[in-house]
Structures are given as C-alpha cells and as structure tokens.
Amino acid sequence: MISYLINLMFDNILLSLIIVCTFLYYYTTSTYDTWRKLNVPYAKPVPIFGNIFKMFTGLEHQVDAFGRIYQQFPNDKFCGFYQMSTPFLMIRDPELINTMIIKDFSYFTDHGIDMNPSVNVMARSLFFATGQKWKIMRQKLSPGFTSGKLKGTHEQIRECSDQLTNCIHDKSKETDGIEVYELVGNLATDVIGTCAFGMKLDTINNDNSSFRQNVKKVFKPSGKVIFLQILGVLFPKIIKILRLQTSPVDVNAINFFHSVFREVIEYRTKNDVVRNDLTQTLMKARQDLVISSDYKGEEKYCELDIIANAMLLFTAGSETVTATASFCFYELALHKDIQDRLRAEIISSKIKYGGQLNNEFLEDLHYADMVLDETHRKYTIITALLRGATQDYDVPGESLTIEKGQKILIPIYSIHHDPKYYPNPDTFDPERFTAEEKSKRPNGTFLPFGDGPRHCIGKRFAELELKIILTKILSKFEISPCEKTEIPLQMKKERGITSPRNGIWLNFKPIVD
Numbered sequence: 001m002i003s004y005l006i007n008l009m010f011d012n013i014l015l016s017l018i019i020v021c022t023f024l025y026y027y028t029t030s031t032y033d034t035w036r037k038l039n040v041p042y043a044k045p046v047p048i049f050g051n052i053f054k055m056f057t058g059l060e061h062q063v064d065a066f067g068r069i070y071q072q073f074p075n076d077k078f079c080g081f082y083q084m085s086t087p088f089l090m091i092r093d094p095e096l097i098n099t100m101i102i103k104d105f106s107y108f109t110d111h112g113i114d115m116n117p118s119v120n121v122m123a124r125s126l127f128f129a130t131g132q133k134w135k136i137m138r139q140k141l142s143p144g145f146t147s148g149k150l151k152g153t154h155e156q157i158r159e160c161s162d163q164l165t166n167c168i169h170d171k172s173k174e175t176d177g178i179e180v181y182e183l184v185g186n187l188a189t190d191v192i193g194t195c196a197f198g199m200k201l202d203t204i205n206n207d208n209s210s211f212r213q214n215v216k217k218v219f220k221p222s223g224k225v226i227f228l229q230i231l232g233v234l235f236p237k238i239i240k241i242l243r244l245q246t247s248p249v250d251v252n253a254i255n256f257f258h259s260v261f262r263e264v265i266e267y268r269t270k271n272d273v274v275r276n277d278l279t280q281t282l283m284k285a286r287q288d289l290v291i292s293s294d295y296k297g298e299e300k301y302c303e304l305d306i307i308a309n310a311m312l313l314f315t316a317g318s319e320t321v322t323a324t325a326s327f328c329f330y331e332l333a334l335h336k337d338i339q340d341r342l343r344a345e346i347i348s349s350k351i352k353y354g355g356q357l358n359n360e361f362l363e364d365l366h367y368a369d370m371v372l373d374e375t376h377r378k379y380t381i382i383t384a385l386l387r388g389a390t391q392d393y394d395v396p397g398e399s400l401t402i403e404k405g406q407k408i409l410i411p412i413y414s415i416h417h418d419p420k421y422y423p424n425p426d427t428f429d430p431e432r433f434t435a436e437e438k439s440k441r442p443n444g445t446f447l448p449f450g451d452g453p454r455h456c457i458g459k460r461f462a463e464l465e466l467k468i469i470l471t472k473i474l475s476k477f478e479i480s481p482c483e484k485t486e487i488p489l490q491m492k493k494e495r496g497i498t499s500p501r502n503g504i505w506l507n508f509k510p511i512v513d
C-alpha cells in the first residue's frame, strides 16, 4: 500500500513537472517566430531566456550580451532578438537611429518600459512616464535646467569640490592609494543635494550618510527583486494581477527619499522659502499640476508624481556623474601626456579669466570637452537607449513596419566601440573629438546622453559639474596609478550602468604652487 502511494505521488510529481515544463516551454517560445515572420534578421533564441541567458544569470554584462547581437549583423540596419519571451528590435544604423529619435520622434515618444505607477512610485517619474503625461512633466521640469539656473549652481559645485580636494589632501598624507569612485560618489551626492534641493548633506566628510547609502540602494537589485523581475518578464499578466513590485528599485530607499523630499517641500511651502533651484521648479510643477484649479488637462497628477521626480533627479544626477568623473581620473592617471595637456589648458584659462571659474572660463576648456567626450565614449555609463513605438511606423527605405507597442533598443555602447566609427576602440584617445574628426563621423554615432526631445534633461548640468570637478582636482593634484590600480578595470556585471567591480584606486600627489 505504502509503496503504491509513494509511486502515485512520484508519478504525480513527475507528471506535474512535465506539465509545468511543457507549459513553460510553449509559453516562453510562443513569440519566437516574430522576427522570422517579418523577415528581420535575428539572433537565435533559447527557450525561456531568449538571447539573454548569460546576462540574466549574471555571467555576462549587458554590454557583452547586446554587443554579441550587434556584431552578429554587421551589414544590417536593424536586427531582432528576444529578452526572455519579449521580442526586441535593435537599431544598428546611425542614420536610422537619428531619424527615429529626432525627426520621427512622434512615433517613439516613450521609453517602452512597463511599470505600474500604483505599485512602483518611480513609474511616475520622467524617465518612465509616457505620452502626454511625460510631455507635460518634461515642459514643467525643463525650466530647472536653463543657463541662468545652471549659472546659479557654479558656486555650490565649487564649494563641494573644494571639500573633496581637502579630503583627498588629508587622505594622500596617510596613504599612497585612494579609492576615488566612492569619494566622487560622495561629492556628486553633496552637489545634487545642495544645487537641486538646498540640502547641505556633507557626505564627503561623512561617507556613511544615509543619503549616500540610499542612493546606492536605489538601483541595486536584491535577490528577491531579481526573482520577481524574472517572473515579471515570464508572466507579466500574473505580476499585474498580484500587483507585485518588479522594478529594480529598493523599496526602503524609495521610502527614505519619499519622506525626505516631502519634508523639504512642506518646509518650504510653510515657511515661504523661495530658492532658484530644482526644488523650486518641482514646487512650481506641483502648484500648476496638482494644487491649482486652473489646470484642466486630461492627465491627472498627484503629490507622488512630484516626489518621484525629486527622487529621479537626485539619483540620476549622482550615479552617472560619479562614474564618468572616476573613469576620467583613471584614464588621466594612465595617460600622463593627456593629463599634463589638460592641466596646461586649465592653468592658462585661469590666467586668461583672472582666476574666475565662470561660464566663459568653462566654455573655453576645449581640450577638457574632448577628454570628457572620449570618457563618455569609452565608458558609456548608460549602455543602451530604449524606445517604445507609440504608433505603427514604416521604416524609411525598408519593407518593415514597426508595430505600435514594439520595444526598441539602441545599443550605444556597441556603437561607441564599433571600429568602423572609432578605430582601436579600447584606446583612450581624445583626438577623436577634434572638430575635424567629429565631422567625419555620421550623426547618431555619439549618443552618451541620448538625443531628440527625450535626451537627458541633466546633460548641461552634468557637463558643467564634470568640468568644475576636473578643474579643481587637476589644479591641485598629479594623478598616477598606485599598486592597487587595476589594469584593465573589471566592470560589475550585475548592474545596468557601467561601474567598476573593485573601485578605482589612484595616487593623488599634491602640486606645490
């Protein structure tokens, strides 16, 4: 009897397993004929994972996964691949990319990321917002990034950078090698805190601050979140019904920023505090879209839309700048000739402008522009642009119609490393960005901040901040590799953005005036 029951149980388990596996197989492969039917060249998928098995299991970085697909079709303008069961169209051709994101933007206004705003507050922020809701919010936030507003941030960025140079000075007395990624991260957190939200965070002197810890957490996926993400890609309907949170955003970090920004906004409203910063822009958006009875638009906004954007600006504005500045220091340490030439430019411009780090001074730093552009190219912090088709689109000169709802990926890291546009792509060479060299490349081959109406709203702020940081550090220190400097740098595989696996260790030697 017992053996009969065991057999029955075993048979049922086996049967259940077979049924589940068969269901999974058919469910996840049911879309795999999309590209064949449309006559689009495509990377052959494997069941369940499509073309991203290694990426999903953490064995490979996003850039390598997309790079392999990009390289597989050197003569095609576009190609298809599958992220689990979802068909993605990868656009390879710079001219087509340019047309789609600029001239024909009205067909691709969204980033095409499905997120439920009632489950995940970040879905309300500009990056994830869609259609009219995005358009209105972008119009409301853009005044926060005008030249006049940016000018007002110079002094605050300079002050934070001075604190960083003092901190490096103190550390360089004690030790030969300094881990710069963490330090610049603290600086970038302080800069965005003070420039955008009027908060003196002093993270540079207290690197355990809750702000820095929570910025780090925002896009760091936990095991549970990764599991839910897999589930979300495999069974989007079930996730929707159960209203499970599947974004890579840490819930505790969300709650932290939520309460901080609510307090800042409430304090300013109650005490009539008016400052010329991003918080003021957010508060104006709140007044116009949430509070005022004059707003008659169809799109409805609430308090959470404002808070979500505060969180986005805070995190987007710190991690990206941190990575770019740190990679730039790394390359300058390895290329003393480039570092010396950049320092010479900074010193001569300082003399020309009487020591004032004003707009004219910063705009005159042409070699710094070249060095930063080459850093953006080689490291490409945001590795791909995303778009979702919002209407059917006939691809110019091709027999393909991209259907409404189609997800699009533009592999900017791969384009920035394509020897066709950038010979010897692993070599750091700012000369690629002289006016003459730039004019030889087609449009659409350099997109670190995206392009078109949906390009990075913080681009000019980031460029300004990066130039001030470079100026301050190179005026005070000679940077060189130390014993711990990793050559070549290992990158983190599990993160969407490009960041170093083991930090960036460098030597900073004070320059005696």
Ligand code: HEM
Binding pocket: 126, 127, 128, 138, 312, 313, 314, 316, 317, 318, 320, 321, 324, 381, 382, 385, 386, 447, 448, 449, 450, 451, 453, 454, 455, 456, 457, 458, 459, 461, 462
């Ligand atoms: C080195 C620094 C930065 C890089 C490389 C970078 C890169 C990008 C990229 C590639 C996008 C997507 C653009 C597209 O889809 O066409 C983006 C969007 C965005 N970035 Fe940045 N970013 C940087 C700094 C900043 C800063 C400092 C802020 C804010 C203070 C910011 C705020 C945003 C926002 C809000 C969006 C979404 C825009 C929208 O969807 O309308 N970024 N960024």
